[in-house]
Amino acid sequence: MLEKILQVNDLRIQFKSGKETVQPIRGVNFHVNRGETLGIVGESGCGKSVTSLSVMGLLPVKSSKIVSGEILFNNRDISRLNEKEFRKLRGNEISMIFQEPMTSLNPVFTIGEQLSEPLRQHKKMSKSETRKTIITVLKQVGLPRAEQIIDEYPHQLSGGMRQRVMISLALLCQPKLMIADEPTTALDVTIQAQILELLKDIKTKNDMSLMLITHDLSVVAEMCDRVVVMYAGEVVEEAEVNELFDRPLHPYTQGLMKSLPSNNERKSTLFSIQGQVPKPSEIKEGCVFANRCPFAFEKCLAETPPAFKKGEHISKCWLQEPALEEVKHSGEPSIVIS
Amino acid sequence: MESQVLLSVKNLKKYYEIPQGMFKEKILVRAVDDVNFTVMKGETFALVGESGCGKSTTGRTILRLVEPTAGEVIFKGTNLATLPYDQMRSMRKQMQMVFQDPYASLNPKKTIRQILMEPLRVHDKFDKKERLQKVISMLQIVGLSEYHLDRYPHEFSGGQRQRIGIARAVILQPDFIIADEPVSALDVSVQSQVINLMLELQKEFGLTYLFISHDLSVIQHMTDRVAVMYLGKIVEIAETEDLFNNPKHPYTQALLSAVPVKHPKEEKSRIILKGDVPSPANPPSGCTFHPRCPFAMEICKSVMPEPTEFEKGHTANCHLYIKNEEEIKHAVIYS
Amino acid sequence: MTVNFPKVPHAANTQPLKSKKQSAVAAFFSNLMRSWTGMLGFLIIVLLLFISIFGQWIVPYDPLLADFGKKLLPPMTDGHLLGTDQLGRDIFSRIILGARISVIIGVTTVLIAGTFGTIVGIISGYFRGWIDVILMRIVDVQLSFPFILLVLVINAIIGTGLRNIIISLAIGGWVIFARVIRSEVLALREKEFIIASVATGVSRIGILFKHILPNLFTPIIILSSLQIGTYIIAEASVSFLGFGVQPPEPAWGNMLNEGKDYIFSSWWLITFPGIAIMFTALGVNLFGDWLRDTLDPELKGE
Numbered sequence: 001m002l003e004k005i006l007q008v009n010d011l012r013i014q015f016k017s018g019k020e021t022v023q024p025i026r027g028v029n030f031h032v033n034r035g036e037t038l039g040i041v042g043e044s045g046c047g048k049s050v051t052s053l054s055v056m057g058l059l060p061v062k063s064s065k066i067v068s069g070e071i072l073f074n075n076r077d078i079s080r081l082n083e084k085e086f087r088k089l090r091g092n093e094i095s096m097i098f099q100e101p102m103t104s105l106n107p108v109f110t111i112g113e114q115l116s117e118p119l120r121q122h123k124k125m126s127k128s129e130t131r132k133t134i135i136t137v138l139k140q141v142g143l144p145r146a147e148q149i150i151d152e153y154p155h156q157l158s159g160g161m162r163q164r165v166m167i168s169l170a171l172l173c174q175p176k177l178m179i180a181d182e183p184t185t186a187l188d189v190t191i192q193a194q195i196l197e198l199l200k201d202i203k204t205k206n207d208m209s210l211m212l213i214t215h216d217l218s219v220v221a222e223m224c225d226r227v228v229v230m231y232a233g234e235v236v237e238e239a240e241v242n243e244l245f246d247r248p249l250h251p252y253t254q255g256l257m258k259s260l261p262s263n264n265e266r267k268s269t270l271f272s273i274q275g276q277v278p279k280p281s282e283i284k285e286g287c288v289f290a291n292r293c294p295f296a297f298e299k300c301l302a303e304t305p306p307a308f309k310k311g312e313h314i315s316k317c318w319l320q321e322p323a324l325e326e327v328k329h330s331g332e333p334s335i336v337i338s
Numbered sequence: 339m340e341s342q343v344l345l346s347v348k349n350l351k352k353y354y355e356i357p358q359g360m361f362k363e364k365i366l367v368r369a370v371d372d373v374n375f376t377v378m379k380g381e382t383f384a385l386v387g388e389s390g391c392g393k394s395t396t397g398r399t400i401l402r403l404v405e406p407t408a409g410e411v412i413f414k415g416t417n418l419a420t421l422p423y424d425q426m427r428s429m430r431k432q433m434q435m436v437f438q439d440p441y442a443s444l445n446p447k448k449t450i451r452q453i454l455m456e457p458l459r460v461h462d463k464f465d466k467k468e469r470l471q472k473v474i475s476m477l478q479i480v481g482l483s484e485y486h487l488d489r490y491p492h493e494f495s496g497g498q499r500q501r502i503g504i505a506r507a508v509i510l511q512p513d514f515i516i517a518d519e520p521v522s523a524l525d526v527s528v529q530s531q532v533i534n535l536m537l538e539l540q541k542e543f544g545l546t547y548l549f550i551s552h553d554l555s556v557i558q559h560m561t562d563r564v565a566v567m568y569l570g571k572i573v574e575i576a577e578t579e580d581l582f583n584n585p586k587h588p589y590t591q592a593l594l595s596a597v598p599v600k601h602p603k604e605e606k607s608r609i610i611l612k613g614d615v616p617s618p619a620n621p622p623s624g625c626t627f628h629p630r631c632p633f634a635m636e637i638c639k640s641v642m643p644e645p646t647e648f649e650k651g652h653t654a655n656c657h658l659y660i661k662n663e664e665e666i667k668h669a670v671i672y673s
Numbered sequence: 674m675t676v677n678f679p680k681v682p683h684a685a686n687t688q689p690l691k692s693k694k695q696s697a698v699a700a701f702f703s704n705l706m707r708s709w710t711g712m713l714g715f716l717i718i719v720l721l722l723f724i725s726i727f728g729q730w731i732v733p734y735d736p737l738l739a740d741f742g743k744k745l746l747p748p749m750t751d752g753h754l755l756g757t758d759q760l761g762r763d764i765f766s767r768i769i770l771g772a773r774i775s776v777i778i779g780v781t782t783v784l785i786a787g788t789f790g791t792i793v794g795i796i797s798g799y800f801r802g803w804i805d806v807i808l809m810r811i812v813d814v815q816l817s818f819p820f821i822l823l824v825l826v827i828n829a830i831i832g833t834g835l836r837n838i839i840i841s842l843a844i845g846g847w848v849i850f851a852r853v854i855r856s857e858v859l860a861l862r863e864k865e866f867i868i869a870s871v872a873t874g875v876s877r878i879g880i881l882f883k884h885i886l887p888n889l890f891t892p893i894i895i896l897s898s899l900q901i902g903t904y905i906i907a908e909a910s911v912s913f914l915g916f917g918v919q920p921p922e923p924a925w926g927n928m929l930n931e932g933k934d935y936i937f938s939s940w941w942l943i944t945f946p947g948i949a950i951m952f953t954a955l956g957v958n959l960f961g962d963w964l965r966d967t968l969d970p971e972l973k974g975e
Contacts, residue, residue, distance in 0.1 A: 043525035144613075157388075158614040188552065189389035190611045193596035195609060215525060218598035241602045259530035261559035262600050266579070269537065270559070272530035275496055403868055420778045430874035442865035447887045456883075506873065606860075 004072075004178055005209050006032040011069035011079070015053060015280075016062075022280040023067070024050050026233045029307070032177065037203065037210040038085040039224035039241070041217060041256075045277055048213045052179050053078070055211075056096050057086035073177070079286065093117040093168035097163075099182040104166055105154040111138075112150035112166055134296050137168040140205075142198055158189035167198065174206055181213045198221055218254060221245060228255050232277055232288040239313040249315040251293045287318065295319060344514060344546050345400070346376040348643045349401075350409035350419075352392075352399050356619070367619045369395040372408075372572035377515075382540070382547040384557045386593075387567035390615060393550045396567070400548070401435055402426050413514070422565060426537045431461045434507035440499035440517035444491040450502060451487040457510050465479070472509065480554070497528035501535065508539055516548045521556060548665065554597050558582055563651075566590045569626040570618050575645075576652035586646075586654035587615060588631045633658055705968055711963025725773040734763035736770045736923050744965035745895025745939045756941045758932065764941065768949050774924040775953060778839055778908045779901040783845040786904075787897050791889070792849020797851065798858025799881055809855070812848045820845050821910055828916040838917045842904050850896060859890050861885050891968045898961035904952045909950050925950050 015023035016179040020302045025047045032038045042048045053059050055071055057078065059184045071079040080090065090096075095118075106114060115134045119125055125133065129152070138146035141164040154162060163183065170178055180199065184192040200223065203210050212223055220227055229252065237250040256272040257263060262319045275292040287293070289299040299318050308320035313332065351372040372475050376437045377383040385393040391536045398404040398467040400411050402418060409425050411418040413433065418426060434457075437443035444453060454473040459462060464472060480501040491499055492603045520536065537560060538620065539545060557564060557578065564581045566574045567591065584592045594608040599606050611630045616622055622629050628638035637657050646659040705711050724731065733752070740761035748756040755764040793812075797805040815823070827841035861867060862885075870884050911917040912926025913933075919925050925946040932942030 043527060080387060160614050188615075189554070190388060190592060191614065192598070194610055196598070199609075216598070217526070219601060221600060221602045221604070222598040224602075244479065245601050245603075249517045256526055257525055258601070261530070261555045264559065266559055268538070269534050270530040272526040273532060274531075275498060276528065401872055403871055429872050430872065433813060435869070435872040437865055437869055439865055443869045445866040445870070445884055447889070456870065456875065460873065460879060503869070506869070510873075527845075637962050 002036075005034045005074060005077075006179065006211070007070075007072040008055070008068050009072070010229065011051065011071065012053065013050060013059065014065045014066070014067050014323070020281065024233045024280045025054070025213045026283075027069070028230070028233070028235050030228045030235055030238060032209045033210055034176075034209055036225040037212055037223055038225075039220040039227040040213045040219055041215065041227060042230035043215055044275060045232075045279075046230040048099065048230050049181055050182055050214050051230070052096070052211065054088060055179060056094060057081060057083070058090075058096075060172070071322065079091070089120070089159060091170075091175075092122040092173045093175050094177045095173070096179040096181065097166050097183045098172050099185050102162065102186070106157040107154055110151050110153055111157075115150075115165075115169055115172060122173050127278065136169075137171050138165070138215040140171065141165075141168045142194075143168070159187060160194060162229040163187060163191075163195055164198065165204070167195075171202060171206065174256060175208060177209045178203075179211045182215070184211070184219065185214070185216070185269060189281065191292065192219075199223065207279065215242075217260060224292060229256075233280060234288055234316065235307075235314075236317070237313075237315040239315075243313055247313075249313065249320055250289075250317045251295055251319070252289050253315075255292075271305075289314070289317075342379045343376050344379040344411075344414065345548075346412045347396075347400065347506055348374055348410040348412070350374070350396065350405045350411065352395050352404060353407045355631060355665070367617075368513075368570045368621060368662075369618060370399060370406075371618075371621075373567075373572055375565050375572060375575060377548060379546055379548060380561040380593050382464050382545060382560055383565040384426050384549045384551065384561035386551060386557055386564055388552060389617060390569075390618065391567040392550075392570040392618070397548060397550050399433070403434060405555060408612075412443060413589050428461070428518075429657050431457070431463075431510045432512050433514040433516070436500075436503050436517040436520045438517060439523055440496050440501045441502055441523075443503055444499055445490055449488050449490055450482075453491075454509055455501065456504055461510060463510065476505045476509045479508075479539070481531075486575060493660065496524055497585075497651045498527075499505060500524060500528075500532050502537070504532070504535060505592070508543065508545070511543055512545070514546045514548070514552065518550045519552070520549075520550065522553055529556075536560070553568050554582075554594065568592065569615065569653070571626060573627065573656070574652075574654040576648075576654075577650055580650060580652055583650075584649065586652065586659065587656050588633050588658070590654070593633075608644075635644075650669040679796050684784060693800055693826060700723070705963070708961045708963050708966075714956045714959030714963060717952055718960055721772055721776060721956065725776040728769045728773055732766035732769050734761075734766045736762060736766040738762060742906070745935065745942075747939070748941050754947045756939070758928075758942055759939075762945050764928075764945055767928060767944055768925070771923045771928060771946065771949070772920055772953075774835065775905045775908065775950075777835070778842065779905045781958075782838065782841050782842040782846060782854055782904045783897045783901050786900070787844035787850050787893065789843070791854045792848035793847065793851040794854025795881070795885070797890070798855040799862065799885065805855075808851070814849050815845075815848045816852075821907060824907060825914065825916055828911060832966055833916055833919055835918055835922075838908055838911060841911075842907055844894075845907075846900060846904065849900065850893075853892060853896055856887060856891060861888055894966045895961065895968060898957065898964055902957035902961065905957070906950065906954050917936045974975055 008028055008030050011025055011028040012023060013307065014021050014023045028047070028051055030038070040048045040051070048057070054066065063320070064081050070077045073094065075222065084232050112131065116130050119130050119133060134150055135146045138149060143149055143161060143164050149157070157165065161257050183199065187195060196219065199210065207252055214220060224241050227239060227241050227248065228235050237244070237253050244257065248257055255273040259273060261270060264270045273292050278288065278291065286301040286303060287305050290296040293300065305316050305318045307314050307316050310320070350370055351371045354367040354369055356365040356367060358365055373396055385388065385396060387393045395404060399406045399506070400418070406419050409419060413429070416429070421429065437628065451473060454476060455469060458469045458472060477483060477486060482498065482501055494502065496629065517536065521532050524532060535555065549557065551557055561578050563579050564576060565572045566587065568589050574585070574590045581590065582594065585594050591613050595606065595609045609632060613630055614624070615628070616629065624640045625638040625643050628634040631638065635657060641657070643656050643657045643660065644657045645653040647653050705715055743751065743757050744761040745755050746757040747755065750756065753763050753765065757763055761964055766824070787934065793808055797808045822839045824845045827844055828837060831837050832839065867880060867884055870880055875883065908917055908924070909926035909929065912924045915930060915931045917926055918924035920931065928946040929943050935942050
C-alpha cells in the first residue's frame, strides 16, 4: 500500500467578514501519496487556494477558523499547530510556490540573501556552506550563471527566471511535500512548458510529493498522477488522471472538459455550463452543483450527496448512487432547474 | 466568402523613448516594429504571441489609443494614422474595443445604464427614449436584463462584467471590434460562455474581429487567420487551420508544441526554447529569434529575413525557406 | 463520454444580486459606528459647528466686554467657568466665539485653496506637456518655502485681518491640492476604463468631466478634511505671532498671544484656548483619517 504523506480529512474552514461568517471549505477530503503529483482543479472561488493555505498554516489568524477536520502530515495532525511549530515545518518539510513570481520576491534583497533565509531558519550551516548549497540548487532549477545570479536583485531577472528562483527557494531544505499554487498561470506558454518540465524533473530527483493547484485541465493532464476536482468548497470528484479524463463521472467535471475549446468543433458553439458558481453565502441544502446541473432532479435539491466510490474513483453525485444506475441510462435526462 | 479588405496595416511602428538622464542616450523600445497585415471584412483575424511581443500595442495603435510612430492604418480607405483628432473620434463609432480586464475597464462610479448610454450619447445616435430601448435590448442580447440597469460594476461577477464590456462595444453596431484578450481573465466555464457570445454577435451583426490573445486553443477555435508576433514583429501569417497543421516558422512551431496536452495519454514532442524573450529595448541583430532558435544559421545573426510566401497566403519570415543561395548572398550584401 | 448534455444556449446569469443598496446616510453611520476614533472626530466636529453657529446665543457673557474689577479671575469663580483674562473678559465666552473664527477660516480657506489647487492639478495632470512643467515648477518653488513663513510674509505684505489671513493661507495651501490631484489624475488617465471611454469615442473634455472628475471626488474630500486642521492650526500660529485676526476680536491664536505674558501667574489664559485648538485639530484629523480609510478603495476590500 502506498504511503500517504498528507491526508486531509473532513476539513471545514470558516471565514469571518464583518458580522457575517462564511464557510468556503465544507468538508474536504483528499490525500497525497508519497512521490506522486496530486492535482487540485477548480475555478476561482472553489476553495483550492484556501485549502492549500491551511496545509501551510498560512490562513489569516484573526478572520479564519478551522471548524473541524484534521490535516495529517506524516500521520501527525498539523491543523492545530501554533505559529512556532508551523515555522519549523514550513519551508523545511512542506514548501510552497506561489502564482505571482513578480511579487513573491522581496525587491530590496539579493537572491542569495532571500534564499539563505530558510537555511538559517532550519539548518545549521556556515556562510560558505550556505552559499554552496544555494548555488547548487540554483543550478538544479536550470538557472544559468548561478554564481552571479546569487548576488543579483529580483528586478534583474525575467518572469521565468524568477519563478525558477521561487522553485529553488522551495527546494532548498529538500521538502517532502511541495505545494504549487498556479505556478505557471502568470507565465507565457513557452515558459510554462519549461517550468512544468522542471517541476517534473525535480520531483523525481528529490523524491518529493507535489500538490499542484490549478484551474487549467491541460496542466493537470500534463503533470498529475491523481486529480481532485473542487467546486464551491467541496471535493466533487477524485480519480486517477487517465480515469478522470476518460470517464469523468461528475457533471461538473464533464462540463469543464466539454467547455474546453479544444474539445469542440472549430467555430461551433462551445458547450458551456450555465449560470455561475454560488457564493459561499448562497449555498443551501442539496448538491452544490444542482442549480447549474443539467441532470439535476428532486433529490439533488433536497439532499447533499455522499461520496460514492467506484474503486479508486470517487464522485459526489446522486447519479452515481447504485440504485439510480437505470435512470441514467433510460433516455434523455430530465432537467430540473430551480 | 467574398473577400473585401476592411483594414490594412502597413509598416506600423510604435517606438517608446525612455530618457536615461541628461547625458546618456535615450533607450528606444521597439514595441511594434514594422508590422504589416490586412483584415478582411467579416473574418476574425488573430494576433498571437507572448507577453511583451507587441500584440496589445498593435491593437491600441490601430485605434489610436496609442499614437503610432510611423506607418499607415487604412480602414475602409481612410488612413487613420494621420486623421485629425475629431475625425478620428467620429470614426470610433465604426471600430470599438473589448478589453482584457473586466474589473478595470468599467468605470466603478458609473451605473450600467450610464456605461451603455455613453457611446450612444457621444455619437448622438437615436433620441433619448430610443436610446434606453436600445440599451435594454443590448443587455438582453448579451444575456443580462433590464433589472441590471441601475447597478454598479462591482455588483457583477467577472463574466457578467465582460458581457457589459462587450455590450458597450457592440451597441453602436460597429463594423470592426478589437478584442484584447477578452477571455483570458475568466474561468474556464465562463470563458466558453463569453466565446459563444462573441461568435453569436459576429453572426448577428456581421462583425469583423481583430482577436488578440496568447491562448492558442481559443485562437484555434474561433479565428480565421492568425498572425504570430515575436518581439514587435510578425513572424508568420496563415489561415488558422493551416497554421496549426503546418507551422513554418521555428517560433510558431515551438509555441504550438508548448501547449499542454489535452489528455494525459497524449504524447507530445516538445521544442523547449532556451532562455527568455529578449528585451525589445535591445533586440538581437538579424532575425530577432536567432538566439533561441534551434535551427539558427550564420545568416540569421546578421540579416533580417523577408517574408517567404507559401500556399494560400501563408507567409513566414525565416531564412530556412530562402533556398536560393544567390539570394542569401544578395541579401548579405545589400542589408 | 457516456452521456450527452443537452445544448444550453449561453445562459443569462440571473443569480440574485445584492439587495437594494443601503441608503448612503445609513451606510455612513453604520461605518462610523465601527470606528471609535472616527466617531470621536465626528462628534468634535459636530460640537464645533454647533457652537460656531449658535455661539452668540449660548455665551454667558459678552466676550468683548472688559471689566477691570474682575480681571484675571481663576476658573470657577464668580460665575466665570474658565476664569477671566487681563481685561476681565470671560474666557469661556471668548473661546466659544473664537470657534466661529476658526471654522470660518478653516472652511473658507479649504474652499479657495482646494478649488484653485484642484484646477491646477487637473490641468497639469490631464494636459501634461509644457503647461505641466511650468505649473509644477511653480509648485516646487513654493513647496521649498516653509508654509508658515510664507503665510507670514504674505500677511506682512497685504495686511492683517480675517479676510487677509484667509487669502494668505489659501495662497500658501493650494500647492498641496495641486500636487495630490495632479498625481491622482495621472494615475486615472492610464486606467483602463478611461482608455475604454476614449475607444468609445468620448471627447477629451467629456473624459475630463464625465470620467476623471467624478473619480477625484473622494481624494478631494479626504484631502480637504485633513487640510482644514492644518489651516486652523496655522491661523492660530499666525494670530499668536500677531499677524492674524486682530484684537479685540476673539480668536484662539490671539488669545494665546495676549495670555502669554501671564503664563506664570494666570495659567488659564493660555491653557484653555490651547486645549480648544488641540481638540479641534484632533477632531478634524481623526475624522479625516477615518474618511480616508473608509473611502480609499485601496484599503477597502472589493
